[in-house]
Amino acid sequence: MRDDDGSGTARGTLAGKVCVITGAAHGIGEATAELFAREGARLVLTDRDAGALAEVVARLAGEGFGTVAVTGDVSDPGDARAMIAAAVDQYGRLDVLVANAGIIPLLDITEADADDWDEVMAIDGRGMFLTCKYAIEAMEPNGGGAIVCLSSISGLAGQRGQSTYGPAKFVATGLTMHLAVEWASRGIRVNAVAPGTVRTDRVRRLPQEPGGPEYLAAIERMHPMGRIGEPAEVAAAIRFLACDEASFITGAVLPVDGGYLAQ
Numbered sequence: 001m002r003d004d005d006g007s008g009t010a011r012g013t014l015a016g017k018v019c020v021i022t023g024a025a026h027g028i029g030e031a032t033a034e035l036f037a038r039e040g041a042r043l044v045l046t047d048r049d050a051g052a053l054a055e056v057v058a059r060l061a062g063e064g065f066g067t068v069a070v071t072g073d074v075s076d077p078g079d080a081r082a083m084i085a086a087a088v089d090q091y092g093r094l095d096v097l098v099a100n101a102g103i104i105p106l107l108d109i110t111e112a113d114a115d116d117w118d119e120v121m122a123i124d125g126r127g128m129f130l131t132c133k134y135a136i137e138a139m140e141p142n143g144g145g146a147i148v149c150l151s152s153i154s155g156l157a158g159q160r161g162q163s164t165y166g167p168a169k170f171v172a173t174g175l176t177m178h179l180a181v182e183w184a185s186r187g188i189r190v191n192a193v194a195p196g197t198v199r200t201d202r203v204r205r206l207p208q209e210p211g212g213p214e215y216l217a218a219i220e221r222m223h224p225m226g227r228i229g230e231p232a233e234v235a236a237a238i239r240f241l242a243c244d245e246a247s248f249i250t251g252a253v254l255p256v257d258g259g260y261l262a263q
């Protein structure tokens with residue numbers, strides 16, 4: 001692998017760390033997989049989109065980074081358990097979980113129905129709970145580890161049109177803080193990042209949609225920096241919280257938002 005300098009010593013801030021990333025086929029998860037690979041991590045990449053996941057795995061392989069891929073749905077206990085088990089089976093341990101998989105439905109409460117609520121709570125809420133649960137069970141015997149959850153500005157403050165997604169992201173914030181306290185004395189750090197709007201596939205399509213350019217411009221103006229974020233900028237914050245540089249940080253929810261929450 002490219003993270004090996006030929007002396008047998010892996011280099012990088014995540015050198016040798018066994019990391020599971022959920023939702024690694026697109027967006028922030030994909031950018032995190034690329035950064036973690038360059039930082040020397042041993043990776044298990046998971047997603048429910050098998051085709052896109054295979055493309056990410058193939059691209060990383062082409063750059064000299066071997067990874068393990070697991071297709072599954074984080075809201076399914078069997079699938080979530082299999083994602084974590086793959087790390088232990090392949091590498092003998094788990095050091096880091098990035099609980100990233102999620103959906104982002106934008107609905108006000110008159111548009112949303114009970115099924116919308118259940119779907120986002122199942123994936124963004126229950127899926128994060130399940131992957132954290134199985135990760136902690138795998139980390140504890142090895143004396144510790146680090147979890148980084150994907151919260152959002154929507155998990156720390158109210159937004160319009162986010163009657164189901166916003167509360168699900170408050171679950172991410174709450175899970176982070178409660179698990180951090182529950183596991184601090186046993187060497188497991190649990191933190192979150194809270195991104196503002198990030199240029200993922202959905203946002204990239206906006207300029208081609210009716211009203212999209214105006215909508216995007218309005219979102220950009222809401223961020224004090226006058227722009228939205230890039231997936232790599234969120235990945236950089238996730239890397240920091242995941243690696244040993246953040247050894248005294250737990251229970252933190254780090255905004256990566258161009259100043260949005262400081263207003």
Ligand SMILES: NC(=O)c1ccc[n+]([C@@H]2O[C@H](COP(=O)([O-])OP(=O)(O)OC[C@H]3O[C@@H](n4cnc5c(N)ncnc54)[C@H](O)[C@@H]3O)[C@@H](O)[C@H]2O)c1
Pocket residue numbers: 022023024025026027028029046047048049072073074075099100101102103104123127150151152153194195196197198199200201202
């Ligand atoms: N994009 C943003 O502006 C933004 C802002 C704040 C927080 N976030 C959070 O970041 C995380 C990643 O979002 P993104 O913008 O990169 O989205 P994305 O849609 O680009 O990527 C999400 C990935 O998760 C996968 N996924 C969805 N449901 C799944 C499930 N049930 N099981 C397994 N995989 C599943 C998708 O297939 C996809 O590959 C989410 O938790 C989201 O809430 C995103």
